[in-house]
Amino acid sequence: MTGPHLLEVKDLTVDFLSLGGAFRATSGVSFHVDAGETLVILGESGSGKSVSASAIMGLIDTPPGDICAGSVAYRGRDLSSLSEGERRDLNGRRIAMIFQDPLSHLNPVYTIGWQLEEVFTVHGVASGAEARQRAIEILGRVGIPEPEKRIDQYPHQFSGGQRQRIMIGMAIALRPEILIADEPTTALDVSVQAQILELLKKLQAEDGLAIIMITHDLEVAANMADRVIVMKSGRIVEEGEARAVFENPAHSYTRTLINALPHADDRAPPRPARPAGKPILEVKNIDKFYTLSSGFFAKPARLHAVKNLSFDVAAGETIGIVGESGSGKSTVARVLLGLNEASGGEALFHGRDVLKMDRKQLLAFRRKVQMVFQDPYSSMNPRMTVFDIVSEPWRIHKDILEKTRWRDRVTELLGLVGLNPEHAKRYPHQFSGGQRQRIAIARALACDPELVVCDEAVSALDVSVQVQVIDLLAELRDRLGLAYIFITHDLPIVRHFADRIIVMKSGEIVEHATTEEIFRNPQHAYTRQLINATPKPKWQTAADAA
Amino acid sequence: MFAFILRRAGQSLIAVIGLLVLVFFLSRLTGDPAYLYLPLDSSEAQRQAFSETHGFNDPLVVQFGRYLVDLARFDFGDALSRNRPAMEVALEAFPQTLKLAVIAIVLSLCFAVVVGSLAAARPNSLFDKIASTASLAGASAPDFWVAIVAILVFSVGLGLLPTSGTGTALHWIMPIFVLTLRPFGLLVQVVRGTMMGALASPYVKTARAKGVNRSRIVFRHALRNSLLPVITVAGDLAASLVNGAVVVETIFGWPGIGKLMIDAIVRRDFALIQATVLVTAIAIFVLNIAIDLVYARLDPRIRFETR
């Protein structure tokens, strides 16, 4: 390859200014990208991947960051040598960027047509009726149906996947040479994610785009990348051809990331079926309606969130409930725990209907069934110490443990989940996400429950941490004989963890079988779609097609 | 969108009704209403006669019913200090205040939006620091004191402006200046705050990635979004404008409804007090509805509520 790279970043070092002094976000980062290829920057949160990309567009300054060393060169020209006007002209015309959360990245008070046309207007390419026509064409190109009608609608009137398509449309409107995609699919469902990735690949093939994609998701990376760089704590720890890096990782960090992949051992068999014991929880025909507020005179609309749901949980058994957003899986959990009222049906715990219990019975029930919530950051009161948090169940159920023995028991529980006794004095914000989830598990165990409901308990954690927490849950299950209802949107992670899996869609159960059967022989089309939607590595699809 | 408006109108209506009920009970609960209506030096016999004629000795429920009927007919009785129907007097004074208030709010909004936006666009700059401090000072100044100092300087000291009354254009300058000062100061703060928030939001990042220039980002992208909370605050300010009007009209002798209220209180003219309360409450009610309409029109998330 002769001549300068299309985009070259050399020795980029960025500092963020804060009270405690400068915080070095990236340190000596170098990479390049050329036309028609995809470079993936892979890293977990805090690795400096987004900062590197923002520096290319000149977008770091709230809070202010200093590029204290290094350069960014486009076609050999150092970007810092350009005037502000020239730099601004590059943005959108030659280099474009799309972001993670399309709803907040689109201006809510202007139509999408206005926002699309703006790209043409500010770069002096077109205006008025011509700009509008070109905007409609763009919408068609990114797959928005009926673009002439929808061009005058507002961002909140579209779905998440459609909004991301619109953002992509704005970015490629002037046929730029480089597209930077900062975690574009992280907030989307698996099936929608697959569509967006396909769209990006199609646009790349048509326009010869160079794509820099930033992600923490290894499967997405493997699916998109020609080359990959792995970042940790602001530095590049490994780089190279995608297949080489993924199949033969050199750096230990890369190896940790790859081993954390649920189906790293895809060929290993899923968890074998075990003989079921007597059911401790029998859920029968649960219905849940939500009433949506609407117009003054119209009849209120009803959302049928959960339809006629039935399943059993036996002692020591792990049930995985898998579904995408809107499937009703979290609603089930909330109804079972008494956090929301069911509209119909019953749930028999040791023979007694949970949904009709009085205060006293409910209190006793809550000792036996506990919940671990999704967001480790907000599921604990930030003003309580770990000791207060873990011992709170005993404050409420005063007969479990006498106060003198609390300290010892807290130490025991913390040890069970892999934390130290000194941690009891600290506050939640002083821990990482994975550690907070461990504290939440310790709290759930404080009452010696029989059943623990985990509502997307690992979804908010980094991939490597997810595996650790699931391993912990498995260990506790074996030690304490716990039963779990594990709710997730990510089917592969329960492959080795759940005994039986329930697949939900739009409030109904579409498939219910043992883990082995689900993975070996999925019956329902939706289950198959979920299994197949997981992004496959690029070289594998190329090999399959050949 | 209409559902939104109707709901808000209903809430405001309840507030107005509640206020009127409050006034009714205040006047009855504090003892003999005749004490409130009649001058302090009236005799016991006069009070008894008054109570009889106006039915203050009837059961409370009956009195309340009569009160409501009178309300509907806008009949508050006569303003004893002026010998005219109270409502007539109140309705005469109202437009004077309205003129002052409208000019004040329009001026303060326009200037505040410009100053606040410019300050937010260049934070921590000299302009920003001056604008912030000046607006804080404006919002902190006691309006009666500013009025007095203005009279001191411009009327007593320099002899340029008249001290009171209406009439020529010169008469308007000081009252409007004093009335505008506090809303302007507060609004600059709010505009600056909302604009800084808007300028830090994700959609501005997208705009910059698209290559949009600075002034378009400030005045098209950010401003439209930050106007929404500003309008809400401007609505709350309307009520406090009446507060300001009371002081300004008293000091400058402006014949508006604020001065009328003070006069009525000083002269213990309860019928007049009730009339002015009602007029003011309805004006604020109408203003709130107007503001809700503007807000709903500007925010597409309300205009096009998703099903």
Place this chain on the structure above:
Amino acid sequence: MTTSADTPETKVSRFQILRLISRNWLALAAVIFLLLVVACAVFGPWLMGDLIDKPNFRARNMAPFSLSQGWTYVLGADTLGRSLLARLVVGAQNTIGIAFFAVFCSVVIGGMLGLIAGYSRGAAGTMIMRGADIVMSFPSLLLALIVLFSLGPSVTNLILVLAITRVPIYLRTTRAEVLEVRERMFVSAAVALGANHTRILFRHIAPIVLPTLVTIGAIDFATVVLAESSLSFLGLGIQAPEFTWGAMVATGRGYLSTAWWIAFWPGLAILLTTLSLNILSSWWRTYADPQQRWRIELARSKKGIPEKRK
């Protein structure tokens, strides 16, 4: 001004806050002035009380800026020859004291009502909000005037009326925050553990809401001082022989052309006090917002970074 569960990892100590304030000279001046005012409020009558009791006819309507009668007359004297400086210092106690008690009552009443209105899902919440709407929809000054007119102007009534006209603000903010906190996961977690309503409200929700209440109280203090001054100016606030700064301005209004200083200094004192309060609260708002905090911290930290390449 909500505190989210993922607050930054480093908790800034009190000293660092003081250091940050001192970087901004305006904020520093405000702090010093306020401390001075509070000192006057607490010690004023004890230090200078006798100076205002005895009229000094030789100093009648004396102009300011001359020391011929002693340093206490540097701001001039009123029609009875009393030192204006002394009256300012003594008047601080009433002015600040009334405002303080009014704000305290508002915080307590507004906070409690806000907790109930935000937490209850039934009629109680709606009724409380309607009541707040009624109070809020009417100009506070007029409402205060009417109430004081009907019930008579005493110091207690004054404090109560000032408190009640401000309650809706605390109520609304508390309610909004309770509504938000109520949906947070740790509240659901507490419910799942079996906690009852009292425990959730007072152990989980209230401590989070309290700092906001106090902050608003501090900000609102300035408004209450202004409101009380207006009421006293119009004659319905504090009644003679007690006086506040607002009342002093009213007394001086009749002597504008002859002795302007009688009305000028007290008004200036009000202006400086409220300005200081507003400066501090504006500074605090920037500090407490994690997204804007860098604007305060930025001032000096740039020096600790290697030279920027350009």
